Amino acid sequence: MQQIVLDQYCDGAPLPENFRLETASIPEPGEGRFRVRHIFNSVDPGTRSRLSGGDSYAPALPLGNPIDGFSVGVVEASHNADYPEGTEVYFAGGWRTHSIQSGRGFIGKVPKESRLPLSLWIGILGVPGLTAWFGLKSIARFQAGDRVLVTSAAGPVGATAGQLAKAGGAGQVIGLAGSDAKCAWLVEEAGFDKAINYKATPNLSVAIGDAMPDGVDVLFDNVGNAMINRTLPLMRQNGRICISGQVADYNLSPSDTPGIVNTKPFITHRVRMQGLVVFDFMPAFAEALEAMSAMIQAGDLTYREDRFVGLETMPEAFCGLFRGDNFGRRVVQLDQSG
Amino acid sequence: MQQIVLDQYCDGAPLPENFRLETASIPEPGEGRFRVRHIFNSVDPGTRSRLSGGDSYAPALPLGNPIDGFSVGVVEASHNADYPEGTEVYFAGGWRTHSIQSGRGFIGKVPKESRLPLSLWIGILGVPGLTAWFGLKSIARFQAGDRVLVTSAAGPVGATAGQLAKAGGAGQVIGLAGSDAKCAWLVEEAGFDKAINYKATPNLSVAIGDAMPDGVDVLFDNVGNAMINRTLPLMRQNGRICISGQVADYNLSPSDTPGIVNTKPFITHRVRMQGLVVFDFMPAFAEALEAMSAMIQAGDLTYREDRFVGLETMPEAFCGLFRGDNFGRRVVQLDQSG
Numbered sequence: 001m002q003q004i005v006l007d008q009y010c011d012g013a014p015l016p017e018n019f020r021l022e023t024a025s026i027p028e029p030g031e032g033r034f035r036v037r038h039i040f041n042s043v044d045p046g047t048r049s050r051l052s053g054g055d056s057y058a059p060a061l062p063l064g065n066p067i068d069g070f071s072v073g074v075v076e077a078s079h080n081a082d083y084p085e086g087t088e089v090y091f092a093g094g095w096r097t098h099s100i101q102s103g104r105g106f107i108g109k110v111p112k113e114s115r116l117p118l119s120l121w122i123g124i125l126g127v128p129g130l131t132a133w134f135g136l137k138s139i140a141r142f143q144a145g146d147r148v149l150v151t152s153a154a155g156p157v158g159a160t161a162g163q164l165a166k167a168g169g170a171g172q173v174i175g176l177a178g179s180d181a182k183c184a185w186l187v188e189e190a191g192f193d194k195a196i197n198y199k200a201t202p203n204l205s206v207a208i209g210d211a212m213p214d215g216v217d218v219l220f221d222n223v224g225n226a227m228i229n230r231t232l233p234l235m236r237q238n239g240r241i242c243i244s245g246q247v248a249d250y251n252l253s254p255s256d257t258p259g260i261v262n263t264k265p266f267i268t269h270r271v272r273m274q275g276l277v278v279f280d281f282m283p284a285f286a287e288a289l290e291a292m293s294a295m296i297q298a299g300d301l302t303y304r305e306d307r308f309v310g311l312e313t314m315p316e317a318f319c320g321l322f323r324g325d326n327f328g329r330r331v332v333q334l335d336q337s338g
Numbered sequence: 339m340q341q342i343v344l345d346q347y348c349d350g351a352p353l354p355e356n357f358r359l360e361t362a363s364i365p366e367p368g369e370g371r372f373r374v375r376h377i378f379n380s381v382d383p384g385t386r387s388r389l390s391g392g393d394s395y396a397p398a399l400p401l402g403n404p405i406d407g408f409s410v411g412v413v414e415a416s417h418n419a420d421y422p423e424g425t426e427v428y429f430a431g432g433w434r435t436h437s438i439q440s441g442r443g444f445i446g447k448v449p450k451e452s453r454l455p456l457s458l459w460i461g462i463l464g465v466p467g468l469t470a471w472f473g474l475k476s477i478a479r480f481q482a483g484d485r486v487l488v489t490s491a492a493g494p495v496g497a498t499a500g501q502l503a504k505a506g507g508a509g510q511v512i513g514l515a516g517s518d519a520k521c522a523w524l525v526e527e528a529g530f531d532k533a534i535n536y537k538a539t540p541n542l543s544v545a546i547g548d549a550m551p552d553g554v555d556v557l558f559d560n561v562g563n564a565m566i567n568r569t570l571p572l573m574r575q576n577g578r579i580c581i582s583g584q585v586a587d588y589n590l591s592p593s594d595t596p597g598i599v600n601t602k603p604f605i606t607h608r609v610r611m612q613g614l615v616v617f618d619f620m621p622a623f624a625e626a627l628e629a630m631s632a633m634i635q636a637g638d639l640t641y642r643e644d645r646f647v648g649l650e651t652m653p654e655a656f657c658g659l660f661r662g663d664n665f666g667r668r669v670v671q672l673d674q675s676g
Contacts, residue, residue, distance in 0.1 A: 224601075225601055228601075243601065243604045243605055245605075246601065246602070246605065249601075249602075255599070255600075257599075257600065257601070259597045259598055259599045259600070259601070260597055260598040260601060261593070261595075261597045262593075262595065262597070263562075263563055263566075263581065263584065263587075263595070263597070263598060263613075264584070264587075265613075266581045266611065266612065266613035267581055267583075267584065267613035267614065267615065268613070268615070269613075270612070270613055270614070270615055270618065271612070271613060272610065272611070272612040272613075273604065273610070273611045273612070274604065274608070274609070274610040274611070275601075275603075275604035275605035275606070275607075275608055275609060275610075276605065276608070277605065277606070277608055280608065
């Protein structure tokens with residue numbers, strides 16, 4: 001088996017040389033355990049928080065430890081009757097080709113009747129899709145008619161959030177993305193009302209204001225405080241900000257992030273801002289996954305994948321997330337059967 | 339009659355010379371209207387927002403206009419059958435001795451059976467008390483067991499919020515105030531578990547952390563971003579910040595306020611922050627006032643008043659709010675019958 005471990009802590013943007021590939025013998029599962037052969041692994045921006053060496057909210061990852069992530073795979077050896085050989089599972093796997101699992105923690109079985117591609121269970125049917133679902137419905141408390149602004153909209157969280165809003169009767173769904181191709185996809189494939197290429201827009205606040213002349217009910221932010229600062233003055237009464245992710249701020253020390261400059265709209269416009277950790281909603285995952293699976297099968301919810309092949313590509317796949325290189329959910333295929 | 343009008347716009351902290359006393363003849367009420375003789379007027383920090391000359395969220399007050407505020411008074415001439423002569427009312431009155439009212443907008447009748455002092459209807463039974471009630475219950479969604487930190491705790495909003503939390507079974511209620519006398523009152527009279535004199539505390543973050551070793555479930559903030567920045571790292575999981583007021587920031591231009599520096603806890607600790615405009619809850623005012631009246635009569639809710647006498651003292655009473663001079667609700671008595 002192979003795995004990727006942390007070789008040096010990151011200082012600012014992560015670099016491929018912060019990571020190291022290791023080879024080991026394939027482990028045997030103990031009593032009650034089972035071995036999963038990973039088919040797809042994900043790279044996730046949130047992973048960055050443990051790679052700076054200091055304890056932040058999550059403890060620092062020790063040097064030499066394998067990197068966290070999500071995976072989908074198949075049980076290939078089992079001493080656990082609930083997970084017999086051949087079971088397809090999605091789980092907190094990590095950057096490796098094989099792992100030993102106990103069936104506890106974040107793990108689910110891919111429904112046998114599902115005809116959807118396996119990789120979706122770490123994409124639109126995994127943490128990104130669930131983040132969009134619960135961020136929009138439980139944190140932003142989306143209601144029909146809401147005018148919704150989504151940042152990092154071509155990413156798997158943003159694209160899903162915008163489509164769920166549109167499907168729920170949003171008054172307007174506008175996305176921000178970093179290329180004309182992403183913007184075209186958002187409008188033509190994902191059904192956004194409009195997309196703005198923020199890299200080609202000199203004054204983004206003005207562009208958002210022009211696109212949303214009636215203001216913003218919901219800001220679904222995946223980027224960070226710079227986006228919140230631009231949008232706060234445009235918020236409507238009782239507007240809501242869901243802090244889903246802060247990819248632009250993860251590489252900065254807290255004192256270097258832009259912060260939130262003007263908090264007056266919180267009072268004057270009764271704005272509510274709340275952060276999200278999707279695992280708080282674990283008891284409701286099954287229901288959300290069933291609903292989103294049905295929407296995908298009916299053609300009402302689309303997605304884009306940005307696929308790499310081979311475990312050794314994972315560091316580069318990860319580092320590119322912070323440059324906005326990904327166009328859709330970045331998954332790494334480990335096995336040609338996927 | 340007399341009234342106080344805006345003579346010059348304020349630049350930074352308001353000064354008495356920004357205001358001017360005017361004398362006019364007592365107006366006669368037209369059809370459907372009535373004249374109220376003001377008995378008490380309040381001075382309110384939020385008034386500052388209209389005194390800078392630029393439109394912020396509220397339009398700038400035109401020079402020469404009377405200053406807004408809340409009042410309690412008695413109807414002394416009426417062409418409105420709902421408000422006969424002798425009716426005691428609390429209302430959006432302003433810095434004047436008499437005013438003509440129509441019965442629309444924010445106005446209520448002092449219950450005939452009430453034996454509570456009239457001035458309470460612009461204090462703990464007025465906007466400050468209602469702000470505490472709805473801020474704690476509807477915005478912060480206070481629950482028994484919550485550990486609550488209140489800033490500007492000896493002011494009428496903070497003192498009421500802390501007592502309501504305590505009465506509701508808070509795990510801990512800590513107040514920040516600006517003098518030892520205020521701190522002593524908070525603990526001895528208002529039943530706070532502890533009060534911290536922030537002016538005599540070199541490292542306030544450490545002092546709050548020492549006083550609340552298990553962290554903060556609810557920050558009820560009346561001060562501004564400096565307090566939010568100190569408290570955010572101490573917030574517990576699912577913590578809530580109620581932005582009730584930002585008195586320290588009202589005199590600053592948005593670019594000069596400290597802003598919110600580190601937003602990571604919004605995600606990591608699922609913090610929710612929301613601002614409050616109490617008039618959003620107007621349909622529920624009667625119920626809150628009944629409950630708080632009963633608590634006051636039972637001795638379960640106390641208050642402090644900081645009384646000035648004479649309309650001409652209002653500018654100085656108002657300006658002192660921004661230096662933290664007030665100890666309790668600052669009301670101005672216009673009439674010896676109050």
